[in-house]
Amino acid sequence: MAKAEPASTLFGWQGITLQVPADWNLGRVDGDHKSGYARLDDDQIVRAEVEWREGKKRQLSIEQLVDRYVEGLEKKAAKTGVAFAVTRKARFLRDKRWLEGSEYELFIWEADFRTYNLARACPLCGRIVLLRVLTRMQEQAEELVDRIFASLEDHAHEGQVSWSVYGLHFQLPEAFKLSGQELKSGHLQLDFSRDRQTCRVHRLSLAHLLLQNISLADWYQGFFRKQLRDFKVEVAEEELHGHPGLRVRGQPRSRWLQLIRPLPFLNPKPRQYQDSQVWVCTAADKICIIDHLYRKREEGEDLPLRLSDGYFCHQEPQTEPGGHAQLPADPQ
Ligand SMILES: [Zn+2]
Ligand SMILES: [Zn+2]
Numbered sequence: 001m002a003k004a005e006p007a008s009t010l011f012g013w014q015g016i017t018l019q020v021p022a023d024w025n026l027g028r029v030d031g032d033h034k035s036g037y038a039r040l041d042d043d044q045i046v047r048a049e050v051e052w053r054e055g056k057k058r059q060l061s062i063e064q065l066v067d068r069y070v071e072g073l074e075k076k077a078a079k080t081g082v083a084f085a086v087t088r089k090a091r092f093l094r095d096k097r098w099l100e101g102s103e104y105e106l107f108i109w110e111a112d113f114r115t116y117n118l119a120r121a122c123p124l125c126g127r128i129v130l131l132r133v134l135t136r137m138q139e140q141a142e143e144l145v146d147r148i149f150a151s152l153e154d155h156a157h158e159g160q161v162s163w164s165v166y167g168l169h170f171q172l173p174e175a176f177k178l179s180g181q182e183l184k185s186g187h188l189q190l191d192f193s194r195d196r197q198t199c200r201v202h203r204l205s206l207a208h209l210l211l212q213n214i215s216l217a218d219w220y221q222g223f224f225r226k227q228l229r230d231f232k233v234e235v236a237e238e239e240l241h242g243h244p245g246l247r248v249r250g251q252p253r254s255r256w257l258q259l260i261r262p263l264p265f266l267n268p269k270p271r272q273y274q275d276s277q278v279w280v281c282t283a284a285d286k287i288c289i290i291d292h293l294y295r296k297r298e299e300g301e302d303l304p305l306r307l308s309d310g311y312f313c314h315q316e317p318q319t320e321p322g323g324h325a326q327l328p329a330d331p332q
Pocket of ligand 1: 124125126154155
């Protein structure tokens, strides 16, 4: 009988996507779309790391980049006295057709763990990606490694970037860049901006407790009181993909009302519109919120609705950031 494949999940960050075992979760993330780093951990060890960098103007070949990287590792190993072995131009992927036409190198290094590495420059977007997967020395990992590497994507598709962490999964137009993140257990928030528009994606856990004695509309208006102060808000009940939900539309308050507001004096908030979709996913016990803030009425374009179309709130295993995750509050 064939062994059942363990459930897998999509990891997506800054245009990098990978299909990984469902219990590998984001443990650390840094940088922005130009260059950055993400680490996935299982409940015991680091399992995968990915680094990316814009490569259009690069001076060094992939081979030279790997030279440098390996030298650094050798120095570190020598300092700590760990036995270290490296195999350059390693043969570990069975199917390498997807790598054809790109400059790349596969290599393996072993210390306490065995790590499988791919350094590659994407022939389409030029991005340089270093992906490494860590396995225990005794682990039979070839199939897993094959699957993960073959799933690697490093750029947007049809102008859409897939974001996927802790089972929160959606697609956003490429022009929106991540401008802030709060990945707390119980409340995930990703902020994006494009020109003078903002898109915020929230996911709150334990919806049944948050909504115990209160309607969704009242909870929402209480929770976001500060943000909503700047708008004339209309809240309408509106189902979303079979989930109870709200559509919230905010208009800028009159300039006169803004003037008599006490603060801030020097940097008054811009007059803007708000369009939000809020819904409760009972199956996943989450409240999901997508906000779009924009300056000109015509910039609205139903973004929350379009975004929620590719948003899967209850199909994948839902996890929470672990207590050990070192997640900077801001990508800078
Ligand atoms: Zn690419
Ligand atoms: Zn759902």
